[in-house]
Amino acid sequence: EDQVTQSPEALRLQEGESSSLNCSYTVSGLRGLFWYRQDPGKGPEFLFTLYSAGEEKEKERLKATLTKKESFLHITAPKPEDSATYLCAVQAKTGANNLFFGTGTRLTVIP
Amino acid sequence: DAGITQSPRHKVTETGTPVTLRCHQTENHRYMYWYRQDPGHGLRLIHYSYGVKDTDKGEVSDGYSVSRSKTEDFLLTLESATSSQTSVYFCAIRSDSEAFFGQGTRLTVV
Numbered sequence: 001e002d003q004v005t006q007s008p009e010a011l012r013l014q015e016g017e018s019s020s021l022n023c024s025y026t027v028s029g030l031r032g033l034f035w036y037r038q039d040p041g042k043g044p045e046f047l048f049t050l051y052s053a054g055e056e057k058e059k060e061r062l063k064a065t066l067t068k069k070e071s072f073l074h075i076t077a078p079k080p081e082d083s084a085t086y087l088c089a090v091q092a093k094t095g096a097n098n099l100f101f102g103t104g105t106r107l108t109v110i111p
Numbered sequence: 112d113a114g115i116t117q118s119p120r121h122k123v124t125e126t127g128t129p130v131t132l133r134c135h136q137t138e139n140h141r142y143m144y145w146y147r148q149d150p151g152h153g154l155r156l157i158h159y160s161y162g163v164k165d166t167d168k169g170e171v172s173d174g175y176s177v178s179r180s181k182t183e184d185f186l187l188t189l190e191s192a193t194s195s196q197t198s199v200y201f202c203a204i205r206s207d208s209e210a211f212f213g214q215g216t217r218l219t220v221v
Contacts, residue, residue: 046211
Protein backbone atom coordinates (compact mmCIF):
# COMPACT_ATOMS: atom_id res chain seq x y z
CA GLU A 1 0.00 0.00 0.00
CA ASP A 2 1.28 3.44 -0.92
CA GLN A 3 2.25 5.50 2.08
CA VAL A 4 3.71 8.96 2.59
CA THR A 5 4.90 10.28 5.94
CA GLN A 6 6.04 13.86 6.39
CA SER A 7 8.05 15.17 9.31
CA PRO A 8 8.02 17.23 11.32
CA GLU A 9 4.32 18.10 11.48
CA ALA A 10 5.19 21.68 12.35
CA LEU A 11 8.42 23.67 12.24
CA ARG A 12 9.20 27.16 13.50
CA LEU A 13 12.32 28.86 12.18
CA GLN A 14 13.90 32.22 12.69
CA GLU A 15 14.33 34.22 9.51
CA GLY A 16 17.60 33.10 7.92
CA GLU A 17 17.73 29.79 9.83
CA SER A 18 18.07 27.02 7.22
CA SER A 19 16.43 23.63 7.72
CA SER A 20 14.99 20.60 5.94
CA LEU A 21 11.60 18.94 5.70
CA ASN A 22 11.36 15.19 5.26
CA CYS A 23 9.06 13.05 3.15
CA SER A 24 9.38 9.29 3.58
CA TYR A 25 7.50 7.13 1.14
CA THR A 26 6.55 3.57 0.34
CA VAL A 27 5.23 2.97 -3.15
CA SER A 28 5.05 0.07 -5.55
CA GLY A 29 7.33 1.61 -8.14
CA LEU A 30 7.78 5.37 -8.11
CA ARG A 31 6.69 7.30 -11.16
CA GLY A 32 7.22 10.69 -9.54
CA LEU A 33 7.43 12.55 -6.25
CA PHE A 34 5.77 15.95 -6.06
CA TRP A 35 6.23 18.88 -3.68
CA TYR A 36 3.58 21.53 -3.16
CA ARG A 37 3.20 24.65 -1.07
CA GLN A 38 -0.22 25.47 0.38
CA ASP A 39 -1.23 28.77 1.93
CA PRO A 40 -4.29 28.96 4.22
CA GLY A 41 -7.55 28.99 2.29
CA LYS A 42 -5.86 28.27 -1.04
CA GLY A 43 -5.17 25.32 -3.25
CA PRO A 44 -1.79 23.58 -3.32
CA GLU A 45 0.77 25.34 -5.49
CA PHE A 46 3.07 23.10 -7.52
CA LEU A 47 6.78 23.36 -6.70
CA PHE A 48 8.73 20.35 -8.04
CA THR A 49 8.51 16.88 -9.52
CA LEU A 50 11.36 14.42 -8.94
CA TYR A 51 11.60 11.13 -10.81
CA SER A 52 14.68 9.19 -9.79
CA ALA A 53 17.05 8.78 -6.86
CA GLY A 54 19.81 11.35 -6.91
CA GLU A 55 17.76 13.96 -8.69
CA GLU A 56 17.72 17.51 -7.32
CA LYS A 57 15.69 20.59 -8.25
CA GLU A 58 15.92 24.17 -7.03
CA LYS A 59 13.67 27.18 -6.96
CA GLU A 60 14.75 30.33 -5.15
CA ARG A 61 15.42 29.31 -1.51
CA LEU A 62 14.06 25.79 -1.97
CA LYS A 63 15.89 22.68 -3.06
CA ALA A 64 14.30 19.24 -3.31
CA THR A 65 16.27 16.00 -3.31
CA LEU A 66 15.24 12.38 -3.75
CA THR A 67 16.54 9.01 -2.56
CA LYS A 68 14.95 5.59 -2.94
CA LYS A 69 13.06 5.97 0.34
CA GLU A 70 12.68 9.66 1.03
CA SER A 71 12.78 13.19 -0.23
CA PHE A 72 14.00 16.33 1.46
CA LEU A 73 12.92 19.89 0.92
CA HIS A 74 15.80 22.11 1.99
CA ILE A 75 15.00 25.71 2.81
CA THR A 76 17.99 28.04 2.77
CA ALA A 77 17.83 31.35 4.66
CA PRO A 78 14.03 31.35 4.84
CA LYS A 79 11.95 34.50 4.89
CA PRO A 80 8.57 35.06 6.55
CA GLU A 81 6.87 34.73 3.16
CA ASP A 82 8.05 31.11 3.05
CA SER A 83 5.60 30.35 5.85
CA ALA A 84 3.10 27.80 4.53
CA THR A 85 2.23 24.13 4.66
CA TYR A 86 4.45 22.01 2.43
CA LEU A 87 2.91 18.87 0.97
CA CYS A 88 4.62 15.85 -0.50
CA ALA A 89 2.89 13.37 -2.83
CA VAL A 90 3.91 10.25 -4.72
CA GLN A 91 2.62 8.80 -7.94
CA ALA A 92 2.99 5.07 -8.47
CA LYS A 93 3.82 3.46 -11.79
CA THR A 94 0.73 1.29 -11.52
CA GLY A 95 -2.79 1.85 -10.29
CA ALA A 96 -5.02 4.89 -10.49
CA ASN A 97 -2.44 7.34 -11.80
CA ASN A 98 -3.21 9.23 -8.63
CA LEU A 99 -1.09 11.45 -6.41
CA PHE A 100 -0.99 10.03 -2.88
CA PHE A 101 -0.37 12.78 -0.33
CA GLY A 102 1.23 13.10 3.06
CA THR A 103 -0.37 15.30 5.71
CA GLY A 104 2.14 18.09 5.32
CA THR A 105 4.62 20.13 7.33
CA ARG A 106 3.41 23.50 8.59
CA LEU A 107 6.33 25.91 8.41
CA THR A 108 6.38 29.22 10.27
CA VAL A 109 9.25 31.63 9.70
CA ILE A 110 9.56 34.27 12.37
CA PRO A 111 11.00 37.70 11.47
CA ASP B 112 -1.85 30.37 -12.87
CA ALA B 113 -2.99 27.11 -14.44
CA GLY B 114 -6.41 27.51 -16.05
CA ILE B 115 -8.54 25.70 -13.53
CA THR B 116 -11.65 27.14 -11.88
CA GLN B 117 -13.88 25.65 -9.22
CA SER B 118 -17.42 26.71 -8.45
CA PRO B 119 -18.92 27.51 -6.10
CA ARG B 120 -16.12 28.56 -3.73
CA HIS B 121 -18.31 28.21 -0.67
CA LYS B 122 -21.56 26.38 -0.06
CA VAL B 123 -23.73 25.52 2.91
CA THR B 124 -26.30 22.82 2.36
CA GLU B 125 -28.66 20.71 4.41
CA THR B 126 -28.29 17.02 5.17
CA GLY B 127 -29.96 14.87 2.55
CA THR B 128 -29.85 17.35 -0.30
CA PRO B 129 -27.92 16.73 -3.53
CA VAL B 130 -24.97 19.02 -4.26
CA THR B 131 -22.91 19.44 -7.42
CA LEU B 132 -19.47 21.01 -7.55
CA ARG B 133 -17.96 22.08 -10.85
CA CYS B 134 -14.38 22.07 -12.07
CA HIS B 135 -13.53 23.82 -15.33
CA GLN B 136 -10.15 23.77 -17.08
CA THR B 137 -8.81 25.65 -20.07
CA GLU B 138 -5.62 23.55 -20.45
CA ASN B 139 -7.10 20.63 -22.39
CA HIS B 140 -5.53 18.13 -20.00
CA ARG B 141 -6.72 14.55 -20.15
CA TYR B 142 -6.54 13.78 -16.45
CA MET B 143 -8.79 15.50 -13.90
CA TYR B 144 -9.19 14.66 -10.21
CA TRP B 145 -11.41 15.44 -7.25
CA TYR B 146 -9.84 15.41 -3.79
CA ARG B 147 -11.10 16.28 -0.35
CA GLN B 148 -8.89 17.76 2.35
CA ASP B 149 -9.59 17.23 6.03
CA PRO B 150 -7.45 17.95 9.10
CA GLY B 151 -5.18 15.04 9.91
CA HIS B 152 -5.91 13.22 6.65
CA GLY B 153 -4.26 15.26 3.97
CA LEU B 154 -5.64 15.23 0.46
CA ARG B 155 -7.58 12.09 -0.43
CA LEU B 156 -8.75 11.09 -3.88
CA ILE B 157 -12.49 10.82 -4.42
CA HIS B 158 -12.77 10.16 -8.17
CA TYR B 159 -10.72 10.84 -11.22
CA SER B 160 -11.18 11.01 -14.98
CA TYR B 161 -8.81 9.98 -17.76
CA GLY B 162 -10.96 11.26 -20.61
CA VAL B 163 -14.46 12.24 -21.65
CA LYS B 164 -16.90 9.78 -20.09
CA ASP B 165 -13.97 7.82 -18.60
CA THR B 166 -13.95 7.94 -14.82
CA ASP B 167 -12.88 5.76 -11.92
CA LYS B 168 -13.10 5.63 -8.14
CA GLY B 169 -10.53 6.81 -5.66
CA GLU B 170 -10.02 5.82 -2.04
CA VAL B 171 -13.00 7.75 -0.58
CA SER B 172 -15.64 7.49 -3.32
CA ASP B 173 -18.67 6.31 -1.30
CA GLY B 174 -21.51 8.85 -1.48
CA TYR B 175 -20.00 10.66 -4.48
CA SER B 176 -20.48 10.41 -8.22
CA VAL B 177 -18.80 12.23 -11.08
CA SER B 178 -19.42 13.05 -14.71
CA ARG B 179 -17.27 14.33 -17.53
CA SER B 180 -19.19 15.07 -20.71
CA LYS B 181 -16.61 17.55 -22.06
CA THR B 182 -12.83 17.68 -21.74
CA GLU B 183 -12.98 20.96 -19.86
CA ASP B 184 -15.61 20.13 -17.23
CA PHE B 185 -15.55 17.60 -14.38
CA LEU B 186 -18.53 17.54 -12.05
CA LEU B 187 -18.65 16.08 -8.54
CA THR B 188 -22.07 15.22 -7.12
CA LEU B 189 -22.92 14.40 -3.54
CA GLU B 190 -26.08 12.42 -4.06
CA SER B 191 -27.44 12.95 -0.54
CA ALA B 192 -25.16 15.14 1.52
CA THR B 193 -24.15 14.03 5.02
CA SER B 194 -22.30 15.88 7.77
CA SER B 195 -19.25 13.67 7.18
CA GLN B 196 -18.94 15.25 3.74
CA THR B 197 -18.26 18.66 5.26
CA SER B 198 -14.82 19.34 3.84
CA VAL B 199 -12.75 21.38 1.44
CA TYR B 200 -12.89 19.93 -2.07
CA PHE B 201 -10.11 20.43 -4.59
CA CYS B 202 -10.07 19.72 -8.28
CA ALA B 203 -6.76 19.01 -9.99
CA ILE B 204 -5.54 18.62 -13.55
CA ARG B 205 -2.41 16.80 -14.57
CA SER B 206 0.02 16.96 -17.43
CA ASP B 207 2.90 14.51 -17.84
CA SER B 208 5.12 16.16 -15.25
CA GLU B 209 2.98 18.56 -13.23
CA ALA B 210 -0.36 18.60 -11.44
CA PHE B 211 -2.24 21.82 -10.71
CA PHE B 212 -4.99 22.45 -8.23
CA GLY B 213 -7.97 24.74 -8.14
CA GLN B 214 -8.65 27.13 -5.30
CA GLY B 215 -11.03 24.77 -3.56
CA THR B 216 -14.68 24.63 -2.55
CA ARG B 217 -15.51 24.81 1.13
CA LEU B 218 -18.65 22.74 1.66
CA THR B 219 -20.56 22.70 4.94
CA VAL B 220 -23.37 20.21 5.46
CA VAL B 221 -25.68 21.17 8.33
